[in-house]
Amino acid sequence: MSAGLTADDPLKQRRAFAEDLARAAGRKARTFFVHRETLVTDVKTSSQDLVSQADRTVEALLRRAIRRQFPEDAIVGEEDVPVAGRSGYVWVLDPIDGTMPFLVGQPNWCVSIAIGRNEQPVAGVVYAPVLRELYSAVEGGGATLNGAALRVNPDWTLASTNVGFGATQKATVEETAAFVAGLYREGGVLFRVGSGALMLSYVAANRLAGYYDPHISSWDCWAAMAIIREAGGRAEFSGDLHRPGRLWAGNERVIADLKRLSGEPG
Missing domain, CATH: 3.30.540.10 (Fructose-1,6-Bisphosphatase, subunit A, domain 1)
Structure with a gap:
């Protein structure tokens, strides 16, 4: 122990x-x-x-x-x-x-x-x-x-540094393209390393301004969600323990912008 x-x-x-x-x-x-x-x-x-x-x-x-x-x-x-x-x-x-x-x-x-x-x-x-x-x-x-x-920077925006994106082949081409186009129009740059848990942890460590995933499971995100929240950030997951869902993470402003870019009603 x-x-x-x-x-x-x-x-x-x-x-x-x-x-x-x-x-x-x-x-x-x-x-x-x-x-x-x-x-x-x-x-x-x-x-x-x-x-x-x-x-x-x-x-x-x-x-x-x-x-x-x-x-x-x-x-x-x-x-x-x-x-x-x-x-x-x-x-x-x-x-x-x-x-x-x-x-x-x-x-x-x-x-x-x-x-x-x-x-x-x-x-x-x-x-x-x-x-x-x-x-x-x-x-x-x-x-x-x-x-x-760790402490999430409360002042960062989408353009402050890169934004993690977790879209896999489970996301449609149309929703993926729309999100990426919107992110770049607003000065953001996409980041992806193939691990949702690691990219979410990077949000807590201020290596990424935020993270969005259109389809993620609890085992990929729950641990890092706890880390982000305890670092003073937010992580919103539309799924549950057994059902995948969408996930947005960052500070208050970044989450609001990520939800808007992903077509989620405010």
């Missing part, structure tokens, strides 16, 4: 465990990454939506550890069926967010672990092993990157 673990605070206890678990999962995933040419991959919904032996093995590692430590917690993950719980807590897992970057040798992939309560993420850990960056947050306790506090 991480230092500072307190038995009388169940949420902080889980966040500390999640940090250790993300590092362990990251080490396992990085072993696969070094030997990625040996991995067998399967197509899920499209040629850009893949799953590999690494994804499945790392998620199994995460699930086993959580079940041992918190047997009454629920678990929802990208690669396996949900597990019901009785504690009121749910773990939301993406073992390798950014499978395509992972498979082609890019460093921009991560392990994403969220802890939810009352249908909302209340703690999150995003760990990028190759980049050696650990983003972490717990409700009421702030957000950090490798231990340093």
Whole structure:
């Protein structure tokens, strides 16, 4: 367990465990990454939506550890069926967010672990092993990157720096083109690295002004949503634990502009 673990605070206890678990999962995933040419991959919904032996093995590692430590917690993950719980807590897992970057040798992939309560993420850990960056947050306790506090810039606009865009082949050509055209007309520049969790974490770290995704699942975003909110930003998700939806993130002004550009009623 991480230092500072307190038995009388169940949420902080889980966040500390999640940090250790993300590092362990990251080490396992990085072993696969070094030997990625040996991995067998399967197509899920499209040629850009893949799953590999690494994804499945790392998620199994995460699930086993959580079940041992918190047997009454629920678990929802990208690669396996949900597990019901009785504690009121749910773990939301993406073992390798950014499978395509992972498979082609890019460093921009991560392990994403969220802890939810009352249908909302209340703690999150995003760990990028190759980049050696650990983003972490717990409700009421702030957000950090490798231990340093994060705070979203409240004055930024769409044109202050790049804007993350999560559109995959699940978005239509028309809605994708309309959003990109509108963003560039207003002085923005698009940014994409193939990992929603990582791009959202970049919002919390002021590396991106904001982020928009027309179709994202809870395991891709819940952990980073907690991090953004604890960094003083906003993250609005139209989906839920089991249903994908649209997602907007940034400060108040950036979210309003992203929603307008994406055709969302004010």
